[in-house]
Amino acid sequence: MTKDTYYVTTPIYYPSDKLHIGHAYTTVAADTIARYKKMRGFDTMFLTGSDEHGQKIERKAQAAGKEAKEYVDQIVATFKNLWDKLDIEYDYFIRTTEARHEKVVQQIFEKLYDQGDIYKGKYEGWYCTPCEAFWTERQLEEAKEEKVCPDCHREVEWVEEESYFFKMSKYADRLLEHIKDHPEFIEPESRRNEMINFIENGLDDLSVSRTTFEWGIPVPIDDDHVIYVWIDALSNYLTAIGYQTDQENFEKYWPADLHLVGKDILRFHTIIWPIIIMALDLELPKQVFGHGWLLSETGKMSKSKGNVVDPVVLIDDFGKDAIRYYLLREVAFGTDGKYSTESLIQRINSDLANDLGNLLNRTVSMVDQYFDSEIPKVAEKADLDQELIDLAAQTKKEVEIEMEKLKYTVALEKIWNFVRRTNKYIDQTSPWLLAKEPAKRDRLKTVLYNLLESLRIIAVMLKPFLTEAPFKMGQQLGQLEAIEDADWEAATWGSLKTGVKVKNGEPMFPRIVLEEYFEKVEQRKEKSKDKDLKEREKMDLVEIKERITFSDFMDADIRVAEILEAEKIEGSNKLLKLQVDIGLEKRQLVAGIAKKFEAEAVIGKQILIVANLEPATIFGVKSEGMILAASDPEGNMVLSTVSSEIANGSQVK
Numbered sequence: 158m159t160k161d162t163y164y165v166t167t168p169i170y171y172p173s174d175k176l177h178i179g180h181a182y183t184t185v186a187a188d189t190i191a192r193y194k195k196m197r198g199f200d201t202m203f204l205t206g207s208d209e210h211g212q213k214i215e216r217k218a219q220a221a222g223k224e225a226k227e228y229v230d231q232i233v234a235t236f237k238n239l240w241d242k243l244d245i246e247y248d249y250f251i252r253t254t255e256a257r258h259e260k261v262v263q264q265i266f267e268k269l270y271d272q273g274d275i276y277k278g279k280y281e282g283w284y285c286t287p288c289e290a291f292w293t294e295r296q297l298e299e300a301k302e303e304k305v306c307p308d309c310h311r312e313v314e315w316v317e318e319e320s321y322f323f324k325m326s327k328y329a330d331r332l333l334e335h336i337k338d339h340p341e342f343i344e345p346e347s348r349r350n351e352m353i354n355f356i357e358n359g360l361d362d363l364s365v366s367r368t369t370f371e372w373g374i375p376v377p378i379d380d381d382h383v384i385y386v387w388i389d390a391l392s393n394y395l396t397a398i399g400y401q402t403d404q405e406n407f408e409k410y411w412p413a414d415l416h417l418v419g420k421d422i423l424r425f426h427t428i429i430w431p432i433i434i435m436a437l438d439l440e441l442p443k444q445v446f447g448h449g450w451l452l453s454e455t456g457k458m459s460k461s462k463g464n465v466v467d468p469v470v471l472i473d474d475f476g477k478d479a480i481r482y483y484l485l486r487e488v489a490f491g492t493d494g495k496y497s498t499e500s501l502i503q504r505i506n507s508d509l510a511n512d513l514g515n516l517l518n519r520t521v522s523m524v525d526q527y528f529d530s531e532i533p534k535v536a537e538k539a540d541l542d543q544e545l546i547d548l549a550a551q552t553k554k555e556v557e558i559e560m561e562k563l564k565y566t567v568a569l570e571k572i573w574n575f576v577r578r579t580n581k582y583i584d585q586t587s588p589w590l591l592a593k594e595p596a597k598r599d600r601l602k603t604v605l606y607n608l609l610e611s612l613r614i615i616a617v618m619l620k621p622f623l624t625e626a627p628f629k630m631g632q633q634l635g636q637l638e639a640i641e642d643a644d645w646e647a648a649t650w651g652s653l654k655t656g657v658k659v660k661n662g663e664p665m666f667p668r669i670v671l672e673e674y675f676e677k678v679e680q681r682k683e684k685s686k687d688k689d690l691k692e693r694e695k696m697d698l699v700e701i702k703e704r705i706t707f708s709d710f711m712d713a714d715i716r717v718a719e720i721l722e723a724e725k726i727e728g729s730n731k732l733l734k735l736q737v738d739i740g741l742e743k744r745q746l747v748a749g750i751a752k753k754f755e756a757e758a759v760i761g762k763q764i765l766i767v768a769n770l771e772p773a774t775i776f777g778v779k780s781e782g783m784i785l786a787a788s789d790p791e792g793n794m795v796l797s798t799v800s801s802e803i804a805n806g807s808q809v810k
Contacts (some may be wrong), residue, residue: 234304261392560621716806
């Protein structure tokens with residue numbers, strides 16, 4: 158049966174921090190295919206969202222002194238703000254903290270358990286906290302004689318804990334057969350081959366619960382466990398469209414037509430996710446496309462590396478259409494590409510300002526000058542005209558072919574070939590010379606009509622890619638309403654309204670002088686530094702003490718300690734009595750943090766302490782060390798913690 162719906166998804170992004178340009182790359186690509194399918198008449202569902210549970214979020218929130226939900230609420234607001242600034246037209250934004258999602262995830266877990274696909278066992282193995290991923294010995298890589306995660310290349314830790322396991326191995330042969338029988342299921346081909354090799358090397362059963370943190374959906378049959386990310390986050394593609402809650406809507410859109418993901422999470426979406434779906438006895442998604450990374454000059458963008466490019470700044474500087482165009486045009490979808498501000502500005506100047514903007518400006522100006530702004534009708538044709546008309550039809554067909562293959566770069570290149578050919582048509586016909594001869598006025602009418610009609614068709618074909626320029630073009634061409642209502646078939650020759658007025662407007666894409674832009678960036682940095690300095694002066698921070706020698710510093714033995722117990726000291730409103738594990742032994746500390754931290758909130762935190770202080774008695778309680786914390790003159794305080802789990806007693810050097 159022919160499906161007249163189209164369901165496309167992005168990954169749901171992790172709200173540990175704000176998003177970077179790489180996340181925008183994925184989401185703009187999904188938005189573009191959704192807009193294109195809508196123009197083709199499909200009932201389209203476009204899903205994005207946020208994956209909000211897990212140990213990393215729990216720790217981030219604790220470090221910020223906030224409840225986990227409060228912490229993710231603030232970060233998710235920045236996600237939605239970014240999508241608004243990029244004109245992302247998602248149909249639903251799912252959050253894994255939604256009550257509906259949590260309830261259905263528990264139902265999924267229980268169903269898999271009841272049918273014997275989930276069992277209770279014990280996990281022993283390597284775990285990467287930043288990626289929230291378990292790894293076998295053979296999957297790990299080595300760096301400087303340390304075992305590291307094969308995805309993020311950071312240190313892993315050995316974990317032993319009770320866990321529920323999902324029988325991945327039970328479905329491995331069935332999945333492998335599906336991938337081989339449906340080559341379109343995983344794209345591009347190089348990634349499909351990687352996944353086939355991964356499965357053929359053998360699949361281990363998957364740990365799908367945790368006991369070492371609480372920020373997650375409780376396992377419905379065991380309160381000591383929370384459901385781990387694989388079932389929680391991946392199930393969003395089902396729960397968002399009504400699985401178990403709105404069956405009519407679910408059946409309307411499932412199976413998904415396209416999961417768009419970065420290549421680093423392709424394995425989760427092409428192995429773990431399909432096996433979960435098989436176990437639920439549902440139809441598999443039609444395609445999972447693993448695109449490449451948008452790299453910075455220092456490699457893959459990562460929040461932890463601090464090498465991310467902020468898309469909000471770029472949008473404010475260059476406009477949303479310029480950013481959308483650059484992301485889709487610069488990097489062949491499926492391969493890695495490199496971001497640079499220089500290449501962005503070059504694209505704006507050459508493609509958007511010179512080719513498209515200049516074509517629009519020249520054409521509208523000539524209609525204004527030669528026909529008092531009124532669009533003329535076709536009068537006298539020539540062979541040259543038919544070449545332009547034929548190329549318009551050919552371009553539309555070629556763009557359709559490339560969009561079905563998600564080759565955005567090629568599709569835009571086809572459109573720009575037509576833009577450049579239309580510019581060449583101006584040079585070939587020389588309207589300014591035709592205007593000098595009254596006998597050639599009919600020919601001039603046809604030439605200008607053809608230029609205006611080419612621009613109208615270009616505007617229609619750009620609607621999936623750009624969200625402002627097509628309508629600015631429509632306004633200047635006197636065709637705004639037609640562009641707003643245009644479906645894909647409107648990109649066909651002959652629909653230009655004549656007898657209406659064109660309107661000169663401001664340049665859609667002003668040229669940017671590279672040196673001037675970077676000079677402004679430097680000025681902005683200086684202003685930011687001045688602002689920070691003024692803020693520091695305003696805060697009246699304590700002056701830095703006299704310098705000490707390295708030897709003096711090394712005399713302080715700073716260790717990682719885990720808080721096991723905490724309670725208020727009776728009679729004091731600012732002191733907590735802490736029992737801490739420093740690896741070699743357990744100790745008691747007294748800390749003046751009670752005004753900022755509840756006793757229950759600090760239990761389980763890994764903090765830094767000075768372990769070799771002479772014992773002291775504070776408020777009648779013995780203290781064997783001192784915790785490290787930072788505070789400002791306004792009374793704000795944060796504890797010195799570690800960025801990921803490490804053995805208690807580890808020394809700070």
